[in-house]
Amino acid sequence: MDLGPKLFVFLLSTFLGLEVIRRVSPLLHTPLMSLTNAISAISIVAAIQVMAEGNTTFNTVLCTLGVVAATINIVGGFWITDRMLKMFRRETNNRE
Amino acid sequence: MDLGPKLFVFLLSTFLGLEVIRRVSPLLHTPLMSLTNAISAISIVAAIQVMAEGNTTFNTVLCTLGVVAATINIVGGFWITDRMLKMFRRETNNRE
Amino acid sequence: MSNAALMIGTISEIPAGNVHEAANSWLGIASYLIAAALFILSLKWLSHPRTARRGVRAGEIGMAVAIVGTLLIYQAVSYLWILVGVVVGSLIGAPMAVWMPMTAVPQRTALSHAFGALAAALVGTAHYFQLFGKESGIDHFTMAILALEVLLGCLTFTGSLVAFGKLQDLIPSSIKGLPHQNAINIGLLASAAGISVILTVSPGHAWLFLVLIVLGLAFGLCLVMPIGGADMPTVISLLNSYAGLSASLMGFVLNNYLLIIAGALDGSSGLILSIIMCRAMNRSFTNVLFGRMDASQTASADDVYGGKVKSASAEDVAMILDGVRRVVVVPGYGMAVSQAQHAVRDLFNMLEERGTEVEFAIHPVAGRMPGHMNVLLAEADIPYDKLKEMEEINPSFGQTDVAIVIGANDVVNPLANTDPKSPIAGMPILNVGEARTVVVVKRSLSPGFAGIPNPLFAAENTLMLFEDGKKAIVDVVAAMKEAA
Amino acid sequence: MSNAALMIGTISEIPAGNVHEAANSWLGIASYLIAAALFILSLKWLSHPRTARRGVRAGEIGMAVAIVGTLLIYQAVSYLWILVGVVVGSLIGAPMAVWMPMTAVPQRTALSHAFGALAAALVGTAHYFQLFGKESGIDHFTMAILALEVLLGCLTFTGSLVAFGKLQDLIPSSIKGLPHQNAINIGLLASAAGISVILTVSPGHAWLFLVLIVLGLAFGLCLVMPIGGADMPTVISLLNSYAGLSASLMGFVLNNYLLIIAGALDGSSGLILSIIMCRAMNRSFTNVLFGRMDASQTASADDVYGGKVKSASAEDVAMILDGVRRVVVVPGYGMAVSQAQHAVRDLFNMLEERGTEVEFAIHPVAGRMPGHMNVLLAEADIPYDKLKEMEEINPSFGQTDVAIVIGANDVVNPLANTDPKSPIAGMPILNVGEARTVVVVKRSLSPGFAGIPNPLFAAENTLMLFEDGKKAIVDVVAAMKEAA
Ligand SMILES: NC(=O)c1ccc[n+]([C@@H]2O[C@H](COP(=O)([O-])OP(=O)(O)OC[C@H]3O[C@@H](n4cnc5c(N)ncnc54)[C@H](OP(=O)(O)O)[C@@H]3O)[C@@H](O)[C@H]2O)c1
Numbered sequence A, B: 001m002d003l004g005p006k007l008f009v010f011l012l013s014t015f016l017g018l019e020v021i022r023r024v025s026p027l028l029h030t031p032l033m034s035l036t037n038a039i040s041a042i043s044i045v046a047a048i049q050v051m052a053e054g055n056t057t058f059n060t061v062l063c064t065l066g067v068v069a070a071t072i073n074i075v076g077g078f079w080i081t082d083r084m085l086k087m088f089r090r091e092t093n094n095r096e
Numbered sequence C, D: 001m002s003n004a005a006l007m008i009g010t011i012s013e014i015p016a017g018n019v020h021e022a023a024n025s026w027l028g029i030a031s032y033l034i035a036a037a038l039f040i041l042s043l044k045w046l047s048h049p050r051t052a053r054r055g056v057r058a059g060e061i062g063m064a065v066a067i068v069g070t071l072l073i074y075q076a077v078s079y080l081w082i083l084v085g086v087v088v089g090s091l092i093g094a095p096m097a098v099w100m101p102m103t104a105v106p107q108r109t110a111l112s113h114a115f116g117a118l119a120a121a122l123v124g125t126a127h128y129f130q131l132f133g134k135e136s137g138i139d140h141f142t143m144a145i146l147a148l149e150v151l152l153g154c155l156t157f158t159g160s161l162v163a164f165g166k167l168q169d170l171i172p173s174s175i176k177g178l179p180h181q182n183a184i185n186i187g188l189l190a191s192a193a194g195i196s197v198i199l200t201v202s203p204g205h206a207w208l209f210l211v212l213i214v215l216g217l218a219f220g221l222c223l224v225m226p227i228g229g230a231d232m233p234t235v236i237s238l239l240n241s242y243a244g245l246s247a248s249l250m251g252f253v254l255n256n257y258l259l260i261i262a263g264a265l266d267g268s269s270g271l272i273l274s275i276i277m278c279r280a281m282n283r284s285f286t287n288v289l290f291g292r293m294d295a296s297q298t299a300s301a302d303d304v305y306g307g308k309v310k311s312a313s314a315e316d317v318a319m320i321l322d323g324v325r326r327v328v329v330v331p332g333y334g335m336a337v338s339q340a341q342h343a344v345r346d347l348f349n350m351l352e353e354r355g356t357e358v359e360f361a362i363h364p365v366a367g368r369m370p371g372h373m374n375v376l377l378a379e380a381d382i383p384y385d386k387l388k389e390m391e392e393i394n395p396s397f398g399q400t401d402v403a404i405v406i407g408a409n410d411v412v413n414p415l416a417n418t419d420p421k422s423p424i425a426g427m428p429i430l431n432v433g434e435a436r437t438v439v440v441v442k443r444s445l446s447p448g449f450a451g452i453p454n455p456l457f458a459a460e461n462t463l464m465l466f467e468d469g470k471k472a473i474v475d476v477v478a479a480m481k482e483a484a
């Protein structure tokens, strides 16, 4: 299992996450939620990795479904975050 | 060597250090220097670990010297940082 | 494995070990390091509107690097099925992103948590059955983490679906769960814990694993069903945190450091947002999850309003707004419901043209998710430097001629300060009462989420404009144009 | 090894592997995790004066946990010798901490970097000779990292010693290094790199390792010797960064994650501080390390000062200060040299008693290390909310009656804005000239570090008080008392 390094990585990432996200302006809390949502779709990597473990039909089906679900979040998450952020402007006169 | 986990830990710690230290008020930059100096004396741990590798005279002497040098920084670093910080007060009337 | 030559160290005792070592090949390390750095930068850049879009780019590139790296490492994998998965996922995800109206963002977030959790649960399950029955089986420690991972994934899946249903009004808010709900929840949790322990001791009982999945799914339903619609954002954030934790645990099981990092980042984000929300409402986690709001102890609506409420027409309001120096707009949930943001923008433009200073007062929990009002107003092209946080704008209500409250209620209820027995006692509020005149736009005197009357509506300097939010503002703007 | 039972995984291919695995026993993981978390909290809490002392406590506890944990893991070690080392180290370190005057803090920091680097170099060397000649020898990758680690340790050691010598005036500032210094440096660096490569390929050449040490020591000397005294703080910060990196590399070699983390924290701290300093001086790293300040192109002192400098006595200054509304004190390197901070405090008290508002304007690179002025003024009991950063106080000089500049020169030199050819061109400065009256306390018209004349001293509204900093302020206070 080699637990030590993993715990260190977990500890550091959690600290880093808390530190970075505390600084996010409340203005952007909604885009923040959808961006972290997109990043958490990193489980697509896990799906690919487990799919490589063996090629029983059961495994392939479950992992493919996993890829589908994760992809929905990747595509949807990044896209809608960008859509939201595009709307934030400091000055008024850009559109209209 | 198991490089992967170490590089992750190094990457995360560096990011975390940059993030945390950027927030330190310029008021406290001098204590910051002496505190990080004390923390870097963590090489005392390395000295103990290498001392445990073998008990040739050469090894013992070098590692003991390492312990001496690191201890100077631990004792000196934390102590003088605290001495400095004790002096920072918001209100005037505490002493005199 | 064709990549054996690339490996630099052995770290796994899992039978399918070779597969997992690949993540520690040079290629794996390099691509995962780059992806991790990009994810961190992505969140860092998101902290300010000026750099936020660069943050999204960084996240996208990070994800691409991670996926391509993974595909190159695990060449044994069936590229065909992955392609199928990606195509199907994109076909579902893209329309959701493009056509989703901004007012539906809370629901969308809940739904995508459900997808994320589903992915985690599916992969965990697949991994269990992959190892199950193999030569050396699963070691106890891995099994314990795997059980926790799948449990979290399953409960987050159903919990998020319920949250989605409630926000989308597919599940009526009146459903408050079963009788003895708390006892049932404890029972479910205890059984799940017991089964996890048994599985840890003897990982071979595959049927127990299936029972665990069912229990997780049921627990998610039971946990979220009784929670009121307005508490959903907090719950969603907590579920986000669980989903992140579950991805992190999967990283422990699969020896995949990128999963650990991305999951932990996600987990801490969810945690912080729910803490911010709870603090802004002056409530505790337990209160959100298990408490029910109880309005019985507060004054009745008749006592508060009886004969003291003054109502006004759109024309009256247009007259009041004529020639004033400073106006503050306070949006709330009602603005989102009535989609009034574009009308508000017209009002803003008209006032600014006439030399009136206009600012927006954004309460941290106005609306149905943190930052909800900001997104809606940004959608309507209001410049973001006009959107002021509560602490910043509260001292300035004293110098404000007119405060216009559009569909907000609890966030401007002075009982929070004056009545220690009210369910919102101690919640910091926007002090709109200090403005010279207050105009409140809502459809009736019915209460907000907290279910209590609002003395602001009966105050000396308050005028009520009883109307749907959007229509009210459109009418006011029309009346102002006419008068001009 | 008695701890074998505690271990949970094998990670090392180094022959002395058993020793290093111990760091990954449960005990090792737990104590190192706690220590790492405490170090992070320590730096976090240091960010604000209110929590800073808690930060020191956290760091101390973290260090204690790390040491005790290590001693328990490596029971094979000779406790006696470690005890001897700790006692000797404490006997040297404690007096240095207790009796070191605050004005000597820059020197102390340089000296302790030397000790830190020495420890790293010694341990790296010991580890090399420990592995050298063992059955399977040292693998190439470890050797490469070890060579870099020892090289960094050695150059930081001698470099820090030189910095100490220059700041303590043991090494005259006039020493500017050898002729062809840059060529020599490049030669040294190239040889060191070459030897490292040879060692990496065949780690067995112990004598080459010794040559590497010598080259590292020489390189440190050559690198820092030519750098002027006032650039030392930047150099010290860079050396701090190197020392941290070297500790981190040692962690790679020894499979010790706590070393990696603490070293990286230290390294990023040094990096950030040197970037801040360079930015505040509008100079680049290369310019600090290899450039020499060249004052030839700027106006001569005679042109600038000729007949225009007005000097004043302490009594004059006391009179000017009588009954004014707002005074800003601008301390610089001269205040540290003359130890004037306590006299300044008396002046501060006297002015405050008379109802004058007094604030301090702190330039980021005033003095000889970042934050130097803050520590001195805090020592003299000036409340820290009176110490204002440059950006904060600059707009208020227009509303200031008297600005008192005590031993500062470059940080108030308007040439930075007006003369693009001056060596300080573009450096942001304190705009003291905007105050109604400026009083400058220094001993002569001699220039500051940058070696250029200062038109401020010849300005219409400037009065020079030529005197040692401390004596001048004491005299002014005495004159004020007399007049009262
Ligand atoms: N934002 C978050 O993150 C978050 C998280 C958790 C909990 N909450 C809770 O949500 C609440 C938010 O407060 P809030 O002041 O924004 O909303 P609120 O207190 O829930 O009140 C919303 C008001 O909008 C009015 N409204 C509804 N539809 C309308 C329409 N079509 N046109 C005009 N008005 C309409 C309603 O009155 P009528 O029916 O009379 O029109 C209602 O009084 C707080 O209690 C908060 O604790 C928020």
Ligand SMILES: NC(=O)c1ccc[n+]([C@@H]2O[C@H](COP(=O)([O-])OP(=O)(O)OC[C@H]3O[C@@H](n4cnc5c(N)ncnc54)[C@H](OP(=O)(O)O)[C@@H]3O)[C@@H](O)[C@H]2O)c1
Pocket (backbone or CB within 6 Å): D230, D231, D232, D233, D234, D277, D281, D331, D332, D333, D334, D335, D337, D338, D364, D365, D366, D367, D368, D369, D370, D371, D372, D406, D407, D408, D409, D410, D411, D412, D441, D442, D443, D444, D445, D446, D447, D448, D449, D450, D467, D468, D469, D470
């Ligand atoms: N703080 C940092 O981190 C840092 C880092 C790198 C470089 N530097 C450099 O250091 C310089 C700092 O600027 P600064 O304005 O503080 O100092 P400065 O420009 O070096 O000038 C110091 C002045 O103090 C006067 N002085 C010396 N001894 C004195 C005494 N006993 N009593 C009264 N006055 C005395 C000197 O004039 P007399 O000889 O006429 O008395 C001199 O003009 C800048 O050039 C900066 O770039 C600072």
